Amino acid sequence: MAARRTVKKLTAVEVLALLQELPDVDSGDSDEDSFVEESEFVPSDSSDEDIPVSMDTQPEQPVQSSLRTRKQTKRLIIVEEEDKVGKPSSVQGNSSKFKKGNHNVQDKDCRKRRCAGEKSSSSQKRKRTDQKFQKREEKVQKRKDTSKNSKTELCETAKDGTVWVRRKIEDFNSLQPTQPTQTSLSKGGPTEIARRKVTSRLQSFLCLFTISMFMTIRDCTEHKARKTNPDWSTSVYELMAFVAVLLFRGAAGRTGAMRDSWSKYFGIPEIMSTMSRDRYKELMRYLRFDIKDTRLERLQADKFAAISDIWGCFVQNCVQSYDPGNHITVDEQLFPTKVRCPFLQYIASKPDKFGIKFWIAADLNTKYMCNAIPYLGKDPNRDIGERLADNVVTRLMEPFLDRGRTVTMDNFFTSLSLANRLLQHNTTLLGTVNKIRREVPEQAKNTKEREEFSTQLFTSGSALLTIYAAKKKKNVCLLSTLHTKVEVEADLRQKPNVVTDYNYLKCGVDVLDQKLRAYTVRTGTRRWPVAVFYNILDIAASNAHVLYKACTGSKESRRKFQHKLAIELRNRHMQEVAQEKERKEALREMRRVSEGKTTTCQVQQSCKRNRSTEKCAICHKYTCRKCRKGSPFVCKNC
Structure with a gap:
């Protein structure tokens, strides 16, 4: 049986001695080429450690005798020695087999092995670099995937392509969207022109409904009356008394028909002393606000031509007489009437279903009508693609832009495009949004999975979209460019401050409409210009009350103000009537004497x-x- 080979451990000093005793190779190559590389390596941390050497399992013999001849094969493994500085110097031990024969064959074999080693090392380096690049690419791809997943979780795209970012209430407190700069913004009140004019109730009314407007109505009325009665005439003071009769009846609360105001049992003494019933009927019969001969030409460009001059002057006077405060409300008003009109509207949600619709901008604090536009149907002057609501709000707010104000509106007007347009003019927006709009995210329409009294926040640029679950399966969406901080009430309903602010700011036009209905001068008529004239008188009386209180500091109620205003309007006409009576009495006296x-x-x-x-x-x-x-x-x- 073959003897087992044993491994004997040698020290580094013994290994160096063995290397020195080895003879040189005849081919002249280095010592490293004369050894055959072996795959087994035994690392050593210090020079004193033992190095394993494979030897036969025979009794121990001197080491030198085992390496005397070149024919014997030796297998040595030389381990790296560390320098004193600490830098390792690697020396690998090789085992070589020397055979008899030509040395050129051995040289060729060594060179082949060396080239093969170099090729293997270069290929290994390439593999390592490729692996490094692959790992880096994998890390970058993982980061992109995680960022995409996080963005897709936080972002939501609407049908029209609007990207909404979901926010938490805590995160939104740190956001700072663009705020309107408070440039020369006042608390609101009469302008300097109005303050110089307004010294009495009559002057506050004439500041809005001027004498020139009364003269226009007089000329148009006489032009109509003289077609059938050439000797018929009227005066400005008589028209003012005619308006006073309407205000008297409005202050009395619209009790019964208009003809009952002169009756024995239900009559109003102020009306009976101001004007006779027959004269009132004559004025109402011939009352006109334009010249009918030229109306057809003007109707081609203006459907409101029958009273557009009077309406335009009145609205312009309202804009010039009052400077609104920080908050303005935009909404619609339906003046109830069933006259034959090409732009008569039917709105089922209103108390009076039929009427003429007006777009109104009102001051929140004083309920002053700042601007108004009648709805006449499709407007040919509006740009193609522009929403009706955007056009209406822009026209109403045009005199009040670039002053840092806030506009509050309902879901008919509110849109993201309108909010961005107003924000460019230093004006913020707050209003409810209809969930069927394409710019609203799909999360706003999901009502089944929402908890009651929960709040979600989305942002798109400077706009904040608040979704509040007021009831089960019912969401309320509000769009705001006003709020920079979102807070939730600590009660059962947990309303965010966006909802509470909207509930407070939305009531400007609605309260104004209630005030106008309480003491309206409206009576039955079959002509739509007369119905618009009634609405002008209602708004003029309400705005005059606001101007009078602001300029004089008075605190009287609107009903009392309207009654005293009617008295002041009829005073000049009553003086003319008294003078006429004196002349008639003098004539009778002269006839009696003679x-x-x-x-x-x-x-x-x-x-x-x-x-x-x-x-x-x-x-x-x-x-x-x-x-x-x-x-x-x-x-x-x-």
């Missing part, structure tokens, strides 16, 4: 001793008809 007496004319300027029974009111001389002036009481000499 009754039964006939004598020649004492003036005799245009007659030849004519007979006369009447005297001059100034000189008291008998005067015939030829010697009188235009008045029957005065002679030509006086």
Whole structure:
């Protein structure tokens, strides 16, 4: 049996001694080439450690005798020795087999092995670099995937492509969207022009409904009346008394029909003393606000031509007389009427289903009507692709932009495009959003999985979208560019401050409409310009009350103000009526004095001793008809 080979451990000193005793190779190559590389390596941490050497299992013999001849094969493994500095110097031990024969064959074999080793080392380096690059690419891809997953979880895209980022209430407190700069923003009140004019109730009303407007109505009314009655005429003061009659009835609470205001049992004394019922009916019959002969030409460009001049002047005066505060409310008003009109509207949600619709912008604090636009149907002047709501809000807010104000509106007007447009003019927006809009994320429409009284927040640029579950399976969506901080109430309903602020700011136009309905001058009519005229008088009385209180500091109620305003409006007309009565009484007195007496004319300027029974009111001389002036009481000499 073959003897087992044993491994004997040698020290580093013994291994070096063995290497020194080895003979040189005849080929002249280095010692490293004369050894055959072996795959077994035994590392050593210090030079004193033992190195294993494979030897036969025979009794121990001297080491030198085992390496005397070149024919014997030796297998050595040389381990690295560390320098004193600490840098390792690697020396690998090789085992080589020397055979008899030509040395060139051995040289070729060594060179082949060396080239193969170099190729293997270069390929290994390439593999290592490729592996490093692959690991780096995998890490980058993982990071991209995680960021995409996190973004897809936080972001949501609407149908029109609007990207909404979901936020938490804690995260939103740190956000700071663009805020409107408070440039020359006042608390609101009458302008300097209005403050100089307003000294009484009548002046506050005439600041809005001016004398020039009364003169226009007078001219148009006379033009209509003289087509059938050439001698018919009226005056500005009589028209003011006509308006006073309407205000009296409005302050009385609209009790019964208009004709009952002159009745014996239900009549209003102020109305009965101001104007007779027949004269009121004449004025109402001939009342016009434009010249009908040129109306057809103007109707081609303006459906509101029958009263557009009066309406335009009134709205312009309202804008110039008052500077609104920080918050303005935009909403619609339906003036109830069933007249024959090309733009009559039907709104089922209103108390009065039929009427003429107006877009109104009102001040929140004082309920002052700042601006108004009638709805006339499709507007040919509106740009193609522009929403009706965006166009209406932009036109209403045009005089009040770039002042840092806030506009509150309902879901008919609110949109993200309108919010961005107003934000460019330093004006913020707050309003509810209809969930069917394409710009609203799908999460707002999901009501089944929402908990009651929960709140979700989304942001898109400077706009904040708040989704509040007010009830089960019912979400309320609000869009705001006003809020920079979101807080939730600590009660059962847990309302966010966006919802509470909207509930407080939305009531401007609604409260104004309630005030107008309480003491309206509206009566039955079949002509839509007269219905618009009634709405103008209601708004003018309400705005005049606001101006009068702001300029004089008065605290009287609107009903009392309207009653006293009607008294001041009719005063000048009552003076004219009193003077007319005095003239008639003087004429009757003269006829009574000269009754039964006939004598020649004492003036005799245009007659030849004519007979006369009447005297001059100034000189008291008998005067015939030829010697009188235009008045029957005065002679030509006086």
